[in-house]
Amino acid sequence: MEDKTVFDLIERLTNNPADKDAAELLPAAYEAARIKRKSITDNLVQKGAPGDKYIEMAKEWMVLKQMYDKIKSSPGANAALPDPWDPSLMIQGANKLAAEDYYNAGMTFLGYNTRQYAQKAYDNFQKASKASPGYKDVDNMLLIAAEKATTRVLVNPVNYNRYTYGYFGFQNDWMQQQMVRDLNARSYANTRFFTEYDLRAQQLVPDKIVDLNFTDLFIDNVHTDSRSYQRSKEIVTGQTKTNPPRQLTQTVYATVTVSRRYMSSYATLECRIYDRETNNNSLYDRFSDRIEWVQERATYTGDRRALTPQDIALISNRWDDYPPNREQLAETLVRKTYQQLLSRISSGVNF
Incomplete structure (x- = not known):
């Protein structure tokens, strides 16, 4: 209340330097505000927390500094109160303390x-x-x-299920490098991620460790099989000359043979994140995915009129779609399981 009164009086004198009532009231109002500041800062000296109390004292004196600046910039207010206190040195001193x-x-x-x-x-x-x-x-x-x-997290090389990454056609350990990049880019508070090479180069010891292990990483070969089934349909071949005419029908037959090529590849990524000293887990989980590749085509013998639209579609198929190769399948499965892991980490793993 005291502060508002002072600022209101200064504004009145700024707008009208001849405002005698405001000129008479300003010194007493200012003194009341200054005494209030002194009471607050004296109490902070006695009871305030180290560091914080000086910041609070500086804030109180900053109000008086604002009054000082406004008074000095207003001829009417400065005439009514020619010698206001400048707390600048006190503010600087409080900040230093x-x-x-x-x-x-x-x-x-x-x-x-x-x-x-x-x-x-x-x-x-x-x-x-x-x-x-x-x-x-x-x-x-x-x-x-x-x-x-900083919490240092070591991301170990990936165990690719009894094989090295080169077995699947990878040029390097893609997942280890990608995980270090992705997690560092996510700016976890006071946390940095390293490969074992990075830690050795900087002579650092990890606080937490990430182990990545494909308990399954199976890339299938192409399998083939075939099956046959019968089709029959009653069709209209004409009509009699009787009155009224009757439809003449005939049952036609066909045998459909379906040849199938297929692959079923799958992967399960196991991830454990744990504290190096306590061995306590931050995460221990598995992430699985599967890729099914199937291609079918058919031939038939017999009467084409017995076939269904689905049969005709299969007969029209060709072996134009080549199966994905080992590297394509492995990379897709690695990326899919890795994205599941990354999503799981983002949803609430605390490092």
């Missing part, structure tokens, strides 16, 4: 040398930097804390 408290807390947390406390250290260094940019070596300490707070 806040930065010092936050910085010291960050150093204490960092000394515990755990990921959890490193995160607390990082949060405090951030507050210190915001309160007083460039305070001491806070920028460097932010980098150190961020590194210590």
